[in-house]
Amino acid sequence: MSHDPSKKKFSRRTLVKAAAAAGAWQLVPRAVARAAGGEPVRFGFDDTLTGTYAALGKNTLIGCELAVEQINARGGILGRKVEMVVEDSTSGDAGTAVQKARKLIERDHVSFILGNVNSALALAMGQVTADRGILHIVPGGHTDAVTGTACHWNVFRVCNTTQMEANAVAPQLVKNAGKRWYYITPDYAFGHTLQAGLEKAGQKLGAVKAGADLTPLGTTDYSSYLIKAQAASPDVIIFLTQGADMINALKQAVQFGLEKRTHLAGAQQELEALEGLPPEARVGTWVFEWYWKQPGVPHLDAFVSAIRKKTGKVPTARTWQGYAAAWSCALAAHAAKSLDGVKLARAMQGLKLPPEIGLMPQAPFYRAGDHQLMPTLYVGQAQAGTAGSEDLFHVSQLVQGPEAAGPVEDSGCKLTWPHA
């Protein structure tokens, strides 16, 4: 620091002024937006834009953005323009997700809440939105409870439950890999229920648990778990980690040469993770929730090229989930002719996604009993491809949602309505 007092004073003054100016600048956009008038319908997007699930959350956002553009191009919702307010929930901090959900509802007066990739965050947000009576669509948080024991009248889910994924993939795992299963499981709601679901589904087919490890979200070094897994000599090591955790775990397993000694597989797999892996680590039997290559499905090419135009890449399951979730809001509002939470939720029950939004062999619909979307599940194998290839998954079997989900009673969901 300088010893010339006048110089020192000057720099501090400037700094204070700069800080004050920066602070004032923060206030400008909102004030301008208010002055402009003509209240749009707001979607509150509260999802994982940083951390382990950043890639998944961002792709969900891209899908939502495309849907909002299309909704506005077709006249908006009830004659009003749609505007999306985006907040980062972080990948693992439920407190932040809750804070952001409240902020969206209280300050930005959103009519819909979209989120979250992380199951635990989705559950925590569901409690806030139910309390405030705002329609809430969960594009991609899989734990059973969201549309099961912790279901709410206002919460609907696009992605599958962990039990559906387990039921869909278990027969193929037994067929392709064997019956002694070792689990590498992320230590939070999603991992717990996915492992429990697989154990349940595996039991019916004679599969047994060779061992299991709970790994904290955001683990970077899986070597100790992998050594333990190898020592248990299972037929298959089942990776239930997701996002960056999936990439780290599979990469290290292949570096250890485990794929030569045993099978590496799992339940849910995503294009984002396969893209992040070296070709030799793209192995195993998995479930995809949606895939960009589906022969004979109408409107699919238009969607793929629209996303390619936006991002230069093919859409992933997350992109589709965001797209379907945002469009569902508009469809519900058109059907209900209202933005009242209860009326919207009633309109969502049983709502069938039209082909240009569903983009699946059979039209997916929101099951009235537990508010769970009944889509198609894509069971198949990861394929190595080359460094830049986009077709990294071979679909070998289609499983229909109702078949994978089982009866509504099994979900454990009891809906209580506010005015009932």
Place this chain on the structure above:
Amino acid sequence: MSRLRRAAPASLAAVLLVTMPWWLGAVGGYTELATRIVVLGLAAMALNFLLGFTGVLSFGHAAYFGLGGYGAAMALKYLAPSDALAVAVGVAAGTVAAALIGALIVKLRGVYFAMVTIAFGQVFYFITFRWDSVTGGDDGLTGWSRLPLRLGPLALDVQHRDLAFYYFVLALFGIAAAVMGAVLRSPFGRTLLAIRENERRARFLGIPVERHLWLSFVISGGFASLAGALFALLNNFIDPRALRWDQSGNFVIMAVLGGMRSFWGPLVGAGIFVVLQDFVSSRTENWMSFVGLFFVLVVLFFPRGVLGVLRRRASA
């Protein structure tokens, strides 16, 4: 005259806090943001009782904050539907923990004291993280909610009316601040200052330094757990991150930002921290870099914090 001068900051703080929901709304905030500032401000002031007025740095105060939160949440979920009971249980849980841990560590000084407080904080963090069946683990504790307050025939709907909840929190904050202020003006408080300024001299004067440090730690932990209990009620939610070391670090940042030699400094620091976080995180994913940058600037140019600078200017 000196009395008036002493009362001036407190009355200014009172006026600003009572009217905060209005002026904060006018500049783009919302009621819940105001509540958050008051709650985290209380936590930072509690930490500063120890840091600024006793002179020891605890880097594990989130443990007592979080225990207060879990105490309140679990009382509502498992014991009885009463906000008052929830706050009482939360404060009791945090204070007892602070009393036990404090007794173990008062002999340590400086960086060793800070390290051990972090370590004990992380112990509580991992207990809540791991004990799924009771605490909900990493998912946090859900399935409960704060309830309307009932005082005989009077009912205050703090459950659905944010403004009512703000004033409920503010009332408790006011009591806590008054108690802390009174303790600091008492002979006991003056003794704490003496220990801060010159521990060896205080010891030579026959002051039982360890006992004073322990009491200061317990008082500080107790008010931190009150803030934690209110934080849980504010969010209707609590998760293990409320106990983690980075939350402790945030409290230290708030205290230093606002000025740790002044009584109201940490409240100002909490206000700056919370508003900065709220505004910047809506605009960029890298909001923590801005908070960090701001912190670096404050430490470089205003080492006594925001209030420290204002006070120096006023007395000059």
